Amino acid sequence: MLRRIVCSMLVLSAATAHAQIRRQPQNLNTDPDYWVGISLGYMDGVTLSDEQTNALWEFGYSTQIRATLEKTISRGATIGIAAGFASVPLNYESGNFNSGCGSCRADADINQYTAFVRIGGGTGFHGLYQLEGGVTQFTNFRESDSENRLDPRNGTYDGTLGFGGGVAYGLSRTSDIYITEMLDFVFHRQGAGVEQRAPRVFTFRGGFRLGF
Numbered sequence: 783m784l785r786r787i788v789c790s791m792l793v794l795s796a797a798t799a800h801a802q803i804r805r806q807p808q809n810l811n812t813d814p815d816y817w818v819g820i821s822l823g824y825m826d827g828v829t830l831s832d833e834q835t836n837a838l839w840e841f842g843y844s845t846q847i848r849a850t851l852e853k854t855i856s857r858g859a860t861i862g863i864a865a866g867f868a869s870v871p872l873n874y875e876s877g878n879f880n881s882g883c884g885s886c887r888a889d890a891d892i893n894q895y896t897a898f899v900r901i902g903g904g905t906g907f908h909g910l911y912q913l914e915g916g917v918t919q920f921t922n923f924r925e926s927d928s929e930n931r932l933d934p935r936n937g938t939y940d941g942t943l944g945f946g947g948g949v950a951y952g953l954s955r956t957s958d959i960y961i962t963e964m965l966d967f968v969f970h971r972q973g974a975g976v977e978q979r980a981p982r983v984f985t986f987r988g989g990f991r992l993g994f
Contacts (some may be wrong), residue, residue, distance in 0.1 A: 813854045816852065816930050816993065817860060817994075818850065819849070819852070822845060822917060823846040823847075828981050831972045832972070832973060834938075835876060837876035839874060840872055851864075854906065859903070864894070866893070866896075867891065867894075868891065868892045870889065870924045873887065874887070876933075882926060886926075887927070894917070896915060897914065897943065910960060913945050914966075915943050917941060918968045919939050919940070921934070922937075942957055942968050947963070955993070958991050959989070960989055963987070965982060966985070
């Protein structure tokens with residue numbers, strides 16, 4: 783009889799402990815391991831004097847499409863990689879007549895490939911800060927009217943360093959929207975007779991991230 787009572791008590795205790803374990807809430811305060819995102823940016827105009835082609839590039843404003851992949855390293859902090867692409871109108875002026883035109887309206891592609899650190903996360907409104915480094919490529923120059931190819935045919939990759947910040951709104955633990963403004967310094971080799979400082983590119987960007 784005593785053995786039956788002891789066995790019943792042990793079974794009851796085990797069942798109670800198991801039920802308590804199952805009722806423990808999951809930890810919802812952790813960030814997703816990874817994030818993917820996409821953004822649309824307004825890229826301000828910039829003027830460069832190119833040493834290789836002896837040409838002056840006066841870029842106008844344009845829109846940039848940018849995709850990101852991030853890895854969470856701590857609560858509210860990620861490291862990631864990004865690729866941005868823009869087709870930009872410009873005034874193209876060259877002293878080299880072999881370049882394709884002396885002075886004309888043209889279009890070119892600006893491609894950016896960067897790695898970055900992002901600080902700022904959580905639900906609701908919060909601030910965010912970002913530091914990035916990578917390369918920028920000015921390439922695929924062509925006349926706007928005739929599509930005649932201009933130099934350089936394949937642009938070099940210029941070292942790029944940027945920083946910025948903005949605001950974000952966490953829709954949930956695994957999704958948010960954000961608005962940022964970035965300032966990038968592009969270390970492009972410029973021609974003689976111009977101010978020797980790195981061209982600066984401003985980009986105002988709005989985007990969406992999804993965690994998994």
